[in-house]
Amino acid sequence: MAYRETEKMRQRKAEARQRIVTCAYQCVAESGFRSARITTIAVSAGVATGTIYRHFESKEDLFAEIFRLATQREVDKVAQALTTTGGNAANRLEAALRQFAERALRGPVMAWSLIAEPVDPKVEEERLAYRKAYARLFEQAIDEGMNEGCIPEQDARQTSTCLVGAIAESLVGPLSPTQAGDQPDLKDDNNDPLVNAILRFCMQGLTGTRR
Amino acid sequence: MAYRETEKMRQRKAEARQRIVTCAYQCVAESGFRSARITTIAVSAGVATGTIYRHFESKEDLFAEIFRLATQREVDKVAQALTTTGGNAANRLEAALRQFAERALRGPVMAWSLIAEPVDPKVEEERLAYRKAYARLFEQAIDEGMNEGCIPEQDARQTSTCLVGAIAESLVGPLSPTQAGDQPDLKDDNNDPLVNAILRFCMQGLTGTRR
DNA sequence: ACAAAGAATGAATAATGATTCACTATTTCA
DNA sequence: TGAAATAGTGAATCATTATTCATTCTTTGT
Numbered sequence: 001m002a003y004r005e006t007e008k009m010r011q012r013k014a015e016a017r018q019r020i021v022t023c024a025y026q027c028v029a030e031s032g033f034r035s036a037r038i039t040t041i042a043v044s045a046g047v048a049t050g051t052i053y054r055h056f057e058s059k060e061d062l063f064a065e066i067f068r069l070a071t072q073r074e075v076d077k078v079a080q081a082l083t084t085t086g087g088n089a090a091n092r093l094e095a096a097l098r099q100f101a102e103r104a105l106r107g108p109v110m111a112w113s114l115i116a117e118p119v120d121p122k123v124e125e126e127r128l129a130y131r132k133a134y135a136r137l138f139e140q141a142i143d144e145g146m147n148e149g150c151i152p153e154q155d156a157r158q159t160s161t162c163l164v165g166a167i168a169e170s171l172v173g174p175l176s177p178t179q180a181g182d183q184p185d186l187k188d189d190n191n192d193p194l195v196n197a198i199l200r201f202c203m204q205g206l207t208g209t210r211r
Numbered sequence: 212m213a214y215r216e217t218e219k220m221r222q223r224k225a226e227a228r229q230r231i232v233t234c235a236y237q238c239v240a241e242s243g244f245r246s247a248r249i250t251t252i253a254v255s256a257g258v259a260t261g262t263i264y265r266h267f268e269s270k271e272d273l274f275a276e277i278f279r280l281a282t283q284r285e286v287d288k289v290a291q292a293l294t295t296t297g298g299n300a301a302n303r304l305e306a307a308l309r310q311f312a313e314r315a316l317r318g319p320v321m322a323w324s325l326i327a328e329p330v331d332p333k334v335e336e337e338r339l340a341y342r343k344a345y346a347r348l349f350e351q352a353i354d355e356g357m358n359e360g361c362i363p364e365q366d367a368r369q370t371s372t373c374l375v376g377a378i379a380e381s382l383v384g385p386l387s388p389t390q391a392g393d394q395p396d397l398k399d400d401n402n403d404p405l406v407n408a409i410l411r412f413c414m415q416g417l418t419g420t421r422r
Numbered sequence: 423a424c425a426a427a428g429a430a431t432g433a434a435t436a437a438t439g440a441t442t443c444a445c446t447a448t449t450t451c452a
Numbered sequence: 453t454g455a456a457a458t459a460g461t462g463a464a465t466c467a468t469t470a471t472t473c474a475t476t477c478t479t480t481g482t
Contacts, residue, residue, distance in 0.1 A: 037412070162380065
């Protein structure tokens, strides 16, 4: 016997994989999935195109992983807003919705890719999962709110889906790459008028209470 | 001189064009844009593939026209619901939203193509227009409602965008081709629970009044 | 019937990039 | 050092369809 995979090698491979992921991520964050080329990613990661296929079944698989990664970041942040905010469940939910919208407006290219860019089926599947992940977070908060009594009884799952839809749709226009360069700066002070208008609708739909 | 386009010819060409459009429409209504092939459309329309290019610049152009056509039908129906329903602006708007959702559930394949199927850029553009068309209808109704006093003052454009988003997102799951065969029959009696739940959220978001 | 003009045809082409794979290089261990 | 095992390479291949265009067919007016 001669060669057996050693720790050192395992690590080196993991590094290469990581480099590929990172470069692919950057490509997508710069100009979306559609224009991201395997060749380009390979070059920028300093490997041959073939090497990418030693780490990923296919381009779609790689992209699905990128999507999942980007998604996880976002969902985590929203989950965090949900847990670290004070006040009742309705307050916490509002903070989470705000986080969702504001983060999107801050990273518009990636947000557009995640929300609205036409993508291949495997990636589209991830998108459905991503939207569902948000919905589930919101759903849980609504359930809590109903228990606390600060949110009226309702179909929490259905409402959470509506919340995701209302926000996503409201962002499509502003994020659309045809009007890049808009939305110059966004303050941290809960005062973006677009975000406020979205939130008003969402919270009203949720609580049936005029703001 | 010898040949000059005559009325008869003009008509015959128009018929061929119409046939192409109809067949393309059927293809899409059966299984979406992605799987619709120019060759298949040509065969079913009884023309050569080349002939399609005498009538349309490109596949995308043809599909954009199909999209526009399908869209127009839907938007017209919603507009009709908006004008023919009795009651105040809020009632009329509710009827329109209901029409939007119910029609989608009745023609799920086409609805999915219009709402969520990944499509090429030119067609995607039509989709934005389509969503905007709905939003504009709703916006107008909201404006009327604010004048009538039955809808509180708000940013009508923003609200209408949220309405479109909430409904569309709520439909994505149920329309998704992976779970075709669901949603077996839908009565005309304003009683589909999914539709009712969506409408509750929408109307609350709009009026801030609990249902 | 004929020639000019245009329409229709559909097999061949083109374009695009993802993917492969025969080969080279590297790692490991006796 | 050398042989086995695996990793890396990237030019060539493949697959998929939309699109083209040289050719054939139709229509029209004389």
